[in-house]
Amino acid sequence: MTNQxxxxxxxxxxxxAVGEQIIKLLEERNFPINELKLLSSARSAGxxxxxxxxxxxxxxxxxxxxxxxxxxxxxxxxxVSKELxxxxxxxxxxxxxxxxxxxxxxxxxxxxxxxxxxxxxxxxGVIANPxxxxxxxxxxxxxxxxxxGFSRIITSTYQAVSGSGRSAIDETLKQSKDIIEGNEVQPxxxxxxxxxxxxxxxxxxxxxxxxxxxxxxxxxxxxxxxETKKIMGDESLEITVTCVRIPVIYGHSESVYVxxxxxxxxxxxxxxxxxxPGIVVVDQxxxxxxxxxxxxAGELDVFVGRIRKDLANPRxxxxxxVSDNLLKGAAWNAVQIAEYIAKQS
Amino acid sequence: MTNQxxxxxxxxxxxxAVGEQIIKLLEERNFPINELKLLSSARSAGxxxxxxxxxxxxxxxxxxxxxxxxxxxxxxxxxVSKELxxxxxxxxxxxxxxxxxxxxxxxxxxxxxxxxxxxxxxxxGVIANPxxxxxxxxxxxxxxxxxxGFSRIITSTYQAVSGSGRSAIDETLKQSKDIIEGNEVQPxxxxxxxxxxxxxxxxxxxxxxxxxxxxxxxxxxxxxxxETKKIMGDESLEITVTCVRIPVIYGHSESVYVxxxxxxxxxxxxxxxxxxPGIVVVDQxxxxxxxxxxxxAGELDVFVGRIRKDLANPRxxxxxxVSDNLLKGAAWNAVQIAEYIAKQS
Numbered sequence: 240m241t242n243q244x245x246x247x248x249x250x251x252x253x254x255x256a257v258g259e260q261i262i263k264l265l266e267e268r269n270f271p272i273n274e275l276k277l278l279s280s281a282r283s284a285g286x287x288x289x290x291x292x293x294x295x296x297x298x299x300x301x302x303x304x305x306x307x308x309x310x311x312x313x314x315x316x317x318x319v320s321k322e323l324x325x326x327x328x329x330x331x332x333x334x335x336x337x338x339x340x341x342x343x344x345x346x347x348x349x350x351x352x353x354x355x356x357x358x359x360x361x362x363x364g365v366i367a368n369p370x371x372x373x374x375x376x377x378x379x380x381x382x383x384x385x386x387x388g389f390s391r392i393i394t395s396t397y398q399a400v401s402g403s404g405r406s407a408i409d410e411t412l413k414q415s416k417d418i419i420e421g422n423e424v425q426p427x428x429x430x431x432x433x434x435x436x437x438x439x440x441x442x443x444x445x446x447x448x449x450x451x452x453x454x455x456x457x458x459x460x461x462x463x464x465x466e467t468k469k470i471m472g473d474e475s476l477e478i479t480v481t482c483v484r485i486p487v488i489y490g491h492s493e494s495v496y497v498x499x500x501x502x503x504x505x506x507x508x509x510x511x512x513x514x515x516p517g518i519v520v521v522d523q524x525x526x527x528x529x530x531x532x533x534x535x536a537g538e539l540d541v542f543v544g545r546i547r548k549d550l551a552n553p554r555x556x557x558x559x560x561v562s563d564n565l566l567k568g569a570a571w572n573a574v575q576i577a578e579y580i581a582k583q584s
Numbered sequence: 585m586t587n588q589x590x591x592x593x594x595x596x597x598x599x600x601a602v603g604e605q606i607i608k609l610l611e612e613r614n615f616p617i618n619e620l621k622l623l624s625s626a627r628s629a630g631x632x633x634x635x636x637x638x639x640x641x642x643x644x645x646x647x648x649x650x651x652x653x654x655x656x657x658x659x660x661x662x663x664v665s666k667e668l669x670x671x672x673x674x675x676x677x678x679x680x681x682x683x684x685x686x687x688x689x690x691x692x693x694x695x696x697x698x699x700x701x702x703x704x705x706x707x708x709g710v711i712a713n714p715x716x717x718x719x720x721x722x723x724x725x726x727x728x729x730x731x732x733g734f735s736r737i738i739t740s741t742y743q744a745v746s747g748s749g750r751s752a753i754d755e756t757l758k759q760s761k762d763i764i765e766g767n768e769v770q771p772x773x774x775x776x777x778x779x780x781x782x783x784x785x786x787x788x789x790x791x792x793x794x795x796x797x798x799x800x801x802x803x804x805x806x807x808x809x810x811e812t813k814k815i816m817g818d819e820s821l822e823i824t825v826t827c828v829r830i831p832v833i834y835g836h837s838e839s840v841y842v843x844x845x846x847x848x849x850x851x852x853x854x855x856x857x858x859x860x861p862g863i864v865v866v867d868q869x870x871x872x873x874x875x876x877x878x879x880x881a882g883e884l885d886v887f888v889g890r891i892r893k894d895l896a897n898p899r900x901x902x903x904x905x906v907s908d909n910l911l912k913g914a915a916w917n918a919v920q921i922a923e924y925i926a927k928q929s
Contacts, residue, residue: 395740395839436872455892477896494740524796527781547800551822
């Protein structure tokens with residue numbers, strides 16, 4: 240047995256939906272931890288979380304929290320990341336940021352390990368975790384890009400409410416219950432915290448995730464389009480995205496059309512995807528097998544099905560891509576990055 | 585006041601989710617009825633339905649039910665239509681069929697009044713009502729086709745469970761309740777009645793509506809593609825569709841990308857759609873206004889929002905199209921056709 244280096248790890252946003260999964264994964268994956276520091280807002284500080292049979296008291300995250308921290312995982316919102324990450328970097332921590340704060344910063348690598356782990360060491364203290372809906376799409380598209388090349392992607396998403404945090408989960412369940420029981424509902428959280436208008440999510444489909452940009456797209460859609468180009472390292476990609484919130488708790492689904500640069504054999508596409516890291520093909524229509532959000536919840540992989548050649552365009556490929564938005568879409572991708580950092584240290 | 589001709593009308597499938605809406609619309613629209621005959625399977629025969637303050641006893645639909653019937657509206661499933669419509673036509677009734685039985689028959693016009701009412705009189709006794717998800721899409725696309733022309737459509741749907749009938753509504757509500765209460769669920773109806781595998785629809789997204797064809801598409805997807813070409817009268821249209829069932833009770837939503845034949849002004853697109861018959865534009869992103877299934881349920885029109893120019897292709901147009909699948913998607917389109925028949929008699 241070799242002497243493995245142990246790390247001082249901090250989790251910022253410990254009590255959030257993503258933070259909770261990060262802590263669980265650090266434990267399950269037996270991440271080489273010397274000391275684990277759990278940080279949160281002042282409101283949650285003082286609470287305790289169990290980690291490997293020991294209780295850890297949550298501390299308030301402040302600019303001074305990062306002394307002696309080797310790796311800090313941030314998922315407490317963009318403004319917290321913007322405020323605290325510069326201090327953490329100055330203290331010598333490598334920061335893995337789950338928010339959109341640094342994603343498009345040219346000095347910050349935007350990493351999906353299956354796609355561009357080779358860019359990991361280009362960081363200057365910060366590594367960004369892409370948007371949940373971006374991660375699962377690029378993970379499935381990369382092996383096809385490498386084999387066939389493509390320039391056109393058209394995607395519509397079916398996104399789970401857990402992407403908006405625990406309060407959105409609670410609201411969805413409460414609203415559903417009220418509607419089933421014939422009570423009035425008072426939407427309070429979705430579609431976007433901080434915006435004035437609220438819409439019912441129970442038994443509905445809301446074509447808005449995040450605020451609108453002047454061009455008629457939402458920030459969520461812009462994130463998917465811009466981040467995909469950055470991660471794939473191809474600014475010429477032509478991507479169109481429509482992001483929709485539906486009453487699913489865990490697991491984003493995506494209907495993806497991609498126009499490959501050459502004609503292709505559909506059996507070869509299935510083989511390529513089956514052999515790709517982090518991808519599981521679930522695609523037996525004759526047995527009604529395809530990825531479902533409820534089946535993929537709790538799983539680390541990205542699931543692909545409904546793989547079929549377009550009838551109108553012989554270079555057109557259609558797929559249905561599903562993954563747990565809190566795991567591969569957030570916590571697992573971040574912990575994966577942390578594992579790569581640990582491995583090379 | 586002119587002497588209006590009155591019609592003997594039969595409704596086949598009176599007790600189904602669509603039949604119920606047809607009867608309601610005939611009453612609300614004050615359709616010129618002499619005698620209304622309500623027909624169903626033997627199982628529901630003998631029950632009574634109130635129509636204009638009079639109780640009508642439901643009779644079993646048989647080949648002999650159509651004597652003296654002028655207009656018969658069918659929504660009792662494809663096999664019932666295939667069996668009974670030939671008898672109804674022989675008896676002299678004009679049949680408006682809500683099932684897929686005659687839609688692709690070259691002798692049967694497939695009518696969406698806003699699109700191709702000019703083909704109404706080409707019928708030989710049968711007029712077909714298109715698939716719910718087709719109707720709302722072509723109604724919104726036709727005015728743009730007339731102005732700009734187009735050849736490429738890529739659509740992903742978000743379809744309500746009521747499209748699978750009343751038992752699917754009951755199942756969705758029951759499953760949702762069970763999950764909220766922490767009970768096990770036993771899917772029984774969806775995704776497709778008659779197929780062996782059942783999937784949970786509550787808090788899920790199922791990428792299967794109807795059975796699969798050998799090419800990897802479902803019949804629902806094939807219907808949307810083939811019917812759109814027939815209704816638009818343009819076999820050269822290149823259409824790709826992914827049909828998905830989500831836990832919404834009433835109202836199909838569609839994310840539609842269409843590549844127009846020329847560059848366009850987005851304000852002009854909004855004007856064209858606003859002025860088109862049967863279309864309502866709900867599109868003020870700055871006020872978070874866009875069509876929502878829950879808002880469109882119970883309405884007769886087709887609602888269009890998220891109208892935006894594609895960032896990758898200056899001829900690309902994105903839209904979010906929503907309509908009540910039981911009304912414009914079924915009952916209302918059928919009654920609209922009946923009204924045109926009545927008007928010209």
